Amino acid sequence: MPTYFKTSGHLLVCQHVNCKARGAQLLYTALWNALDREKLAYFKTGGSVRLTESGCLGACSFGPVLCVYRQRAGQLEEGWYAAADYALGMAVARAVHAGEDLPTDRKYGP
Numbered sequence: 042m043p044t045y046f047k048t049s050g051h052l053l054v055c056q057h058v059n060c061k062a063r064g065a066q067l068l069y070t071a072l073w074n075a076l077d078r079e080k081l082a083y084f085k086t087g088g089s090v091r092l093t094e095s096g097c098l099g100a101c102s103f104g105p106v107l108c109v110y111r112q113r114a115g116q117l118e119e120g121w122y123a124a125a126d127y128a129l130g131m132a133v134a135r136a137v138h139a140g141e142d143l144p145t146d147r148k149y150g151p
């Protein structure tokens with residue numbers, strides 16, 4: 042059986058054409074490295090954040106697009122972000138790890 046990693050939330054960074062043209066590939070790599078280095082990544086002891094690449098998230102003119110899903114207070118919470126950059130991605134990741142409110146900067150949707 043594979044190992045199951047309990048996580049505090051799941052961040053996805055679009056890697057489709059328009060977001061890539063706006064730096065999404067570098068953003069994903071930078072976030073991956075930082076989550077690893079700061080021990081926020083789920084595979085690190087004490088870490089809890091999952092980060093993956095995604096296909097188009099449907100807001101192609103506003104990329105890089107980042108979204109996050111997590112369980113909070115027994116409910117599924119989602120956060121959607123346009124024009125995401127490293128600082129915003131790390132703020133989202135830290136909020137998810139700490140169980141705090143998601144940043145409101147550049148957030149759209151529900």
Ligand code: FES
Pocket residue numbers: 055056057058059060061096097098099100101102104106
């Ligand atoms: S290309 Fe990223 S949201 Fe469509």
